[in-house]
Amino acid sequence: MTDETAMTSWTADEMMTVAAARQLRDGTACFVGIGLPSTAANLARATHAPNLVLIYESGCLGAKPDRLPLSIGDGILADTADAVVSVPEVFNYWLQPGRIDVGFLGAAQLDRYGNINTTVVGGDYDAPTVRLPGAGGAPEIAASCGEVVVIVRQDLRTFTERVDFVTSVGYGTGPGDRERLGLRGGGPRVVITDLGVLEPDPLTCELTLTHLHPGVTREQARAATGWDLAVAEGLATGAPPTARELAVLRALEATKADGRRQ
């Protein structure tokens, strides 16, 4: 079996992480949050994108961890960074002027225009059904990065007709909104889920299913979406994880235990 051999057994989360990692081009600068984005970015760096610049909002620019960090302030990020800067500097000097190519975001709710909620779900703002952590760096990452990659599990709770709170703007209410709002970054270029890949329609900005992961049907993807999900004419099935991608990903996941012991 060669490194490029397609594997036959993987989890939906592994497929999602691999698909997200493939979106990251070598030599670009990527603003990374903890969890799936960090795992995918480190997978990319360990496979096809060795010169990917990882930027963590704790102030670590160009971090090169050899294990998965357990938080955005993990000491291994500072130890391996090209530069450690203050938090105001990360946002003012690096993110705000558009120096960062890709922002990697998760979502508790996502709508058809890629708007993201990580603040409150249900009820109203002052008495929510579920209080989520809030904005963090996301609103300005969504506004100012060259483009945004969203990584999120696809289900009816998350893929909603309307988000209960706009924490981070995707395409607002449709074409032209980002320009009207003065948002200088390009917005969500792609949404990677455990079922497939969604991309904004060039004319309507509406998220459209363009790829399914192997073994997933379009009916499954549509059933897991809270709006009438548009499907691209040339809907394709993405490549399964290669043996190398899976081996590196599993080795990275195993390093989380090392991090705990340190």
Added chain:
Amino acid sequence: MAKLVSLTDGVAHLVRDGDVVALEGFTHLIPFAAGHEIIRQGRQDLTLVRMTPDVIYDQLIGAGCARRLVFSWGGNPGVGSLHRFRDAVQHAWPRPLELEEHSHAGMANRYVAGASGLPFAVLRGYTGTDLPGHTTNIRPITCPFTGETLTAVPALRPDVTVVHAQRADRNGNVQMWGITGVQKEAVLAAHRSLVTVEEIVDELEPVPGQVVLPGWAVTAVAEVPGGAHPSYAHGYSVRDNDFYRDWDAVSRHRDTFRAWLDEHVHKAGAAA
């Protein structure tokens, strides 16, 4: 010149009921021991300010010290939600908690404005989000030079900022390194400041990437070895990731939280 004090005296003199208090730290160097002393001394009606309220703020909120929280991300980093924070917001337990919510960029700039002696900061931020609809502290402003619409947020001026650092000398000059977050700005923005340190030394050896706060810009310094635990002090300790993971179960229910608080905070007493 910063006064060298015990943790008990430092909190007793510098943190008062009703104060606006910032305990800063970005995953690294979080002043947990000082937060526990605030709980032990029974401070009430605090407005707690922090970019990333995590486990120590969960404890302060669950202990009933806080009336209001000004923040940009409230979670247990790498683990999930803060259950005491959620219980306070969703069920007003142990008391209602008012929220003023921002983004990281906004909060960081608010500290910068406070440290700079300016009334407000200006940034490209919040535009198109629902955040400005829930506070009057996020407003549009027109650039007088270009006519461009930007966002203004008011300066943060905490009554007292508390941070943890690696070292101080006997004149109260404070030295920290590694991920130093927004601590310098938070100290300089505050009317009073308390810095807990791993150790007090005769002379501060330079360290690459260090941030030094001159003793004359700090109100008081207390030697509290391990005062960041379960957070860490780069060069002195490592993050107790198991504690953060285990906090999820401890904090999920009011009774297990209270038992933890009794055992590990009230009965523990100040180490310094």
